[in-house]
Amino acid sequence: MNPFDSTDIAYAKQYKYNGIDDSICKKLFLAKYWDWCMRFIPMNVAPNVITLIGFIVESISFVLSLVLTNGLTKQLPCYGCVINALCLFFYQTLDNLDGRQARRTGMSSPLGQFFDHGCDAITGVSEVIKSAAVFNMGVEDVYFYYAFFTGITFVLTSYEEYVTHKFYLGKFNAPDEGLLILVILYLTIAAFPSIVPTIRPYFLFAYILGQIFTNLLIFIHVIQFCWKEKECRKRAFLAPIPMFISATIICLMKFLFGSTTNSVFFIMATEFILTYNSQTVIISYLVKRAPLRLIDPLTIMLWVASSISFVFKSTSFVQNGYYWMVLCAIVFSTMILTDVRVVIGFTKGLKIPAFHVIPKEEPRSDDSKNKIQPKQKKTSHSVSFRAH
Structure with missing residues (x-):
């Protein structure tokens, strides 16, 4: 069944990417590195193929981390840390090259934007698991907060873009500096595995505090934007x-079930629920859907599937953690x-x-001379959304 009607597609055709990356590392060396990498990518390679390759590589390292740690129950071997570092850096590189290839081939579109975001939503969850494996966090309560705030930040980043119609990365941001720091930490731990117990508390404190601070900045930015643009309020x-509904259900499950939720499948299920919320936000942004459309039937289904656990709280199916495996499979299947x-x-x-490039057609010289350029209409920053 096609999720879009003719009005959705009409709005999607008007979409233009509006993103700014003020990263310090990008300006210092990453941009030059990415430009150098672009020399090795043929023009006939579709941007989504680049995205897909990065996604596959990251997924392989994720599965490897789960297997080597027996579901986060033991320390990841040093060679596993090195593999995670290399795969993450490779993924970060391709995650930037796909956008450059899209602009170079004229293939920028809502399709590419969503495909990139969809892959990021899944790899974001996998990277949380991988980092937990490297730092030997296990599946205790502290890891829940680590994963939970990561998911919240992912949703709010999409929320900010949905409201302001701009994707902004600051001077110190997660996709650039954040991933580079993780790569360095992975390699450091691979070389000196004994430092894990020492640096883990500091890493968790700095990370969770950083996520909370980032989320506050997002809300402040949205409030400032809506103060000027009343239509966005x-x-x-x-x-x-x-x-907020998803977060409430997740927190209730965590606090009511206690140690029963100390499972990698519970963490993954809750992360996927939040990233699915992010996906619905991005879809609505690309086709200018009204905010009430964010509560779609599949979102309600996921809430119901999660809440069923409260009814069967005392059963062995929940107490032994099997329910979290089923819930994780349901949410992941819904995302896919x-x-x-x-x-x-x-x-x-x-x-x-x-997954393939449409060759550009060069305009004929006589057409370019006789072509009349249409007048540009002035537009405000606010973009009208349909009322449903």
Whole structure:
């Protein structure tokens, strides 16, 4: 079933990427490194293929980390830390090259934007698991907070873009500096594994504090934006509601079930629920859906699937952790199903391929001379959303 109607596609055709990256590391050396890497990518390679390769590499290292640590119950070997570092750096590189390839080939589109975000949503969860394996966090309560605030930040980043229509990365941001720090820490731990118990508390404290501070900055930025753009206020107020409902259900499960939730599957299930909320926000942003559309049938289904655990709290199926495995499978399958439906919907609606490049047609000289340029209309920063 196509998730988009003709109005959705009409709005999707108007979409233009609006992103700014003020990263210090990018200005110092990353941009030059990415430019150098672009020399080795042929023009006939589709941007989504680059994204997919990075996603596959990151997924392989994620599965390897789970296997080598027996589900985060023991320390990751040194060679596993090195593999995680190399795969993460490779993924970060390709995550930047796909956008450059899209602009170079003229293939920038809502399809590419969503495909990139969909892969990031899944790899974001996998990277949380991988970092837990490297730092030997186990599945105790502190790891829950580490993963929970990561998921909240991921949703709020999409929320900020949905309200302000701009994706902004500051001078010190997670995709650039944050991932580089993780790569360095992974390699350091691989060389000196005995330092893990010493640096783990400091890492967790700095990370969680940084996530809270980032989320506060997002809300402050949204409030400042809505103060100037009154049309955005309703959207800004309603859009976070699904995230708050999901977060409430997750916290209730954690505190009511206690040690029963000390499972890697519980962590993954809760992370996937939050990242699915982020996906619905991005879809609504790309096709300008009203905020109430964020509460879709699949979101409600995930809330119900999570809440069923309260009814069967005392059963062995929940107490032994089997329920978290089922819930994780349900949420992950929902994300994959949504990703596939959206990609197919954009491919058909926008009439653009997902995994190959459309050759550019050079304009004829006589056409370029006789072509009349349309007058540009002045537009404000606020973009109207449909009322549903």
